[in-house]
Amino acid sequence: REHPGEVTLITLGPLTTVAYAQELDPEFAARLKGLVSLAGTLQAPGDISAVAEFNTAFNPEAARHVLRHPATKTLVPLDVCCKTALTFESVQRLNLDDRQPRGRLLQSLLNFSLRAYHETLGMEGMWLMDLAAIAAVSQPHLFSRQNLGVDVETHGRLTRGMTVFDRRPRPSWRPNIDVLTDVNAQGLLDYVTSMLVRLR
Template identity: 30%
Template sequence: MPKPIIMDCDPGHDDAIAIFLAAGSPEVDIQAITTVSGNALIGHTTRNALIIAEKAGLDHVPVAEGAGEPLVRTAVTAPHIHGESGLEGPDLPEPEKTVDTRHAVDMTAEMLFQADEPITLVPTGPLTNIAWLLKRYPAVKKNIAGIVLMGGGSYGNWSPAAEFNIYADPEAARIVFESGLPITMAGLDLTHQALAGQEEKEFLREAGTNAAAFTAELLDYFAGTYHSLFGFSAAPIHDACAVAFSIDENVFTTEHLPVTVETHGTYTTGMTVIDALQTTGKAPNVHVARELNQDMFWTMLKNALQRLP
């Protein structure tokens, strides 16, 4: 039976590819897509999620809008990486799919409480919605199989210490990391191993599906910003790594370690503090991603995109 998942995202080029990967993989069943402010403001990320869901053929999957602001901070976005819309590069049609009338947190809670089996949450943006879910509906924990998130790492891309998703709402991240739920963190140490270079883009252009061609366009823009900002020669597909682990846990290795989130550091706000040598004596709470099986990852993604329209 496919594993039920709920995707919480802020599309975002790599979020879009993550949705395509999940939609084209029979091993998982997307129950819902929820949106959060992050790569772009909430109106843009919701519109982008509707567009991508349409392109992936997810007509039956509800898309619900979530938090437009962090728990206690002012929203930050990443227009210099994803553009003002969050999905700059390809032409984006107006979506015909409409947003669910429920708030993302309420819809997620309702689906979890009504589920026949626990559902895995796959957040690939700031963790605001997940934190609100745990605060507002604490009884829902028993219905969550685990959380597989993209965020964090031993270094940052928004500051020297902080990865963007955690930096954007560190208070929410701390709530999630301290929730006691099974958490797998696909941070930058792992996702920077998932680089889409020229060979991968050429394959996508020749794959013959609209989803694959659209993905190649996304990667053209995304690779350009990563090259200009960080000197990367290829685009890291961060968010797809979290989905890949939800599909098959053999796609990367993990180490179970104590991890906390810094919320007040002068230079380290948003840092995921990974106690690699377990010096604090705290119990491990996060499965930290280490080594990506690149052959498996790219096979997963290519197969998924070839199954889509």
């Protein structure tokens, strides 16, 4: 309230708390400079079900309430997040100094995440999901986007939590959100590795 139009809120999990904030204060979202949400899929398959992404599937009603709200919003879907991965080779090139506390911590966290991705998904790298959402604000030039109408399925037995977009040649839904549709994958990887180098 003290800084209307100055704060950009980035959400990296389910939208339950944002929906609750809007219920407590109907002007909450309108006071934000923007809302950037890591949520949903555009054309990619889901991660928690065949069609739904975890953050929307966890509480579809909250996601629907937030994403359909008439405020400035950007959606960072799985389609974009899954185009850039940090690999074992990328981490090795960082030359982390395990003699320093920060270097040891960073190496431990990255190695744990890489092993988890390999063991659970069979991947030789890890998606930069949360960092893609942050980069959408700090490095917007790395992304392509499209203004679309979005809704969230709340009832389907097989499709609950699915983000649905009106992409017909003549859509009847009013566009209500900027959706990231593509990313400069190498540019995002360079941005992330440059941040990690500063932390080592």
